[in-house]
Amino acid sequence: MKVLFDFLKLLKNKKLKSTTLKELAYLLNLSISTVSKALNNSPEISKVTKVKVKEMAEACGYEPNFAARSLRLGESWLQSPSNQYIRSKSIRSLGVIVPNIIEESYAKAIQSIVAEANSLNYNIVIGISDVETEKEKESLEMMISRGVLGILISLSKETQLLEDKENFDLIIHQNHPIVLFKQVFEKFACDKVTNDxxxxxxxxxxxxxxxxxxxxxxxxxxxxxxxxxxxxxxxxxxxxxxxxxxxxxxxxxxxxxxxxxxxxxxxxxxxxxxxxxxxxxxxxxxxxxxxxxxxxxxxxxxxxxxxxxxxxxxxxxxxxxxxxxYSANLGKEALTALIERVENKNSGIHVHKVIKTNLTIRNSTHNLN
Incomplete structure (x- = not known):
């Protein structure tokens, strides 16, 4: 067994992808349930098995992923000094992806989203696409891996130009709620919030x-x-x-x-x-x-x-x-639509909410009054 541990440590030092719970169970010839319980110091598991599982987990560089559980229960987890994973206070996260935060309209929308989300006990994870499809996809993958409950997206110019919807279709099929706002696919099957x-x-x-x-x-x-x-x-x-x-x-x-x-x-x-x-x-x-x-x-x-x-x-x-x-209102309405999906308050047909605009008259035009 020590030879196997040394070999696995070598793989870890090469910075390979972290081992999954399923792979850990396979290496130990144990069920996934047994491995999970051992990692969390369940009284159902013997001390010998716990030691065996934890040594293998450490050697493999295993890092627990509680994203799926968090998605279901809105829980977060912390690792104690004794390597036991324990529940922390409920921390729920939502994602927001925008082309940039330099443009004032996006900055105001995000400011509104963050303030409203925090008041409802949600954290916000922000991704910037820089108007590129590839960076947009990277942000989506990052957010899913971090266990966000749902994602707000204002589409990049490149994504709209290429009509690249494959990545979004995949996420929706995996039951991750998505709300598009400001810049959207009109025919895309999800909730939308836009200006008029x-x-x-x-x-x-x-x-x-x-x-x-x-x-x-x-x-x-x-x-x-x-x-x-x-x-x-x-x-x-x-x-x-x-x-x-x-x-x-x-x-x-x-x-x-x-x-x-x-x-x-x-x-x-x-x-x-x-x-x-x-x-x-x-x-x-x-x-x-x-x-x-x-x-x-x-x-x-x-x-x-x-x-x-x-x-x-x-x-x-x-x-x-x-x-x-009214970018602040746009952001707030988009967040409300997403939370309603996340909390199953809206499980019906997709909605498209349109925010009215207003003409502000200044000196670059003739005044009609």
Whole structure:
């Protein structure tokens, strides 16, 4: 037996994957139940067997995984100085995966989620996808391994572009509750909480039309996302419904910001643009600066409306009219939907809750009052 222990220690030092309870039971020629009870000092197991099991566990580098039990019972476990695993106070964890936490809307949503979760005795584990599918998958795997009870996800741009749903399907089939928020797959079978991006863009375009704009451009660097598409459709619908004469849409897609200036200058030269709806905050700020550098006055020559109502839009020159999104409320509603699934308060059909937006008027547009 000592030779086997020495061999297993060598494997451990090579940093191989940790041994599972099933593998430990196989090595000892014992049942999984017996091994588990021995590790937890059950009085049903003899002292000799306990010593044998614990020595093998130590040699193999075995680390107990109580994720499954935690998922069922909301328990957490601590290892005592004597290597006995004991229940601690109930600590329940939920996961949140977002593309970034730099953008103010995500920062506000996460702040709201964490505060509300803590008040309900839940911890939050945060993952950042950096708009990449692979990092999103890594975050999902990490959270499942840590035994989170459910996961909130705002999808990365790459995941939406590739329509990569395989990883999410697998998790749902394993009965891990998921709620998508802000950026979602519309046809994905789970609960969703989003802003009313369609109506927000519709209202913004309607305002530009009512203020006298006749050539309104839609500027977007997020066309390949769900919210980018909804905002574009809201813009198109407003042009169709709110104008007596036929106005052609002016769609300006920004693939990368290195070409932003060239694309915008060409659009301004080709079209007599007098209004701009920017689908994302960064595009709005860049457009505002470049339009003024090109010699146009805002809003006298060109009116601009952006999204998100962040500090950047409040302190731009001039301060920008924006579609205001209530990110803190969005985060809270998404968390509520997830907890209802986790605690089986909602076991029915999937729901899609839509949070209303509001147009905040500032000096980048003409005031209608």
């Amino acid at each position: 991006d369609f109506d927000g863009a519709f209202q913004a375009t309607e305002y530009l039309i009512d203020s006298g704009c006749n050539n309104i451009a839609f500027l977007s660097a997020i066309e390949d996302t769900s919210l980018g598409e909804l905002r574009k459709q809201g813009y198109l619908q407003a042009l169709k419904m709110k104008t007596s004469k036929k106005i052609q849409p002016i769609l300006i897609k920004i693939d990368n910001y290195e070409n932003f200036e060239i694309i915008l200058k060409q659009a301004l030269k080709t079209n007599k643009i007098d209004g701009v709806l920017a689908a994302d905050e960064q595009s709005a700020i860049c457009a505002l600066n470049m339009i003024q550098l090109a010699g146009f006055k805002v809003p006298e020559d060109i009116s601009i409306i952006g999204f998100n109502n962040s500090l950047m839009t409040k302190h731009s020159n001039p301060p920008m009219t924006t579609v205001s999104e």
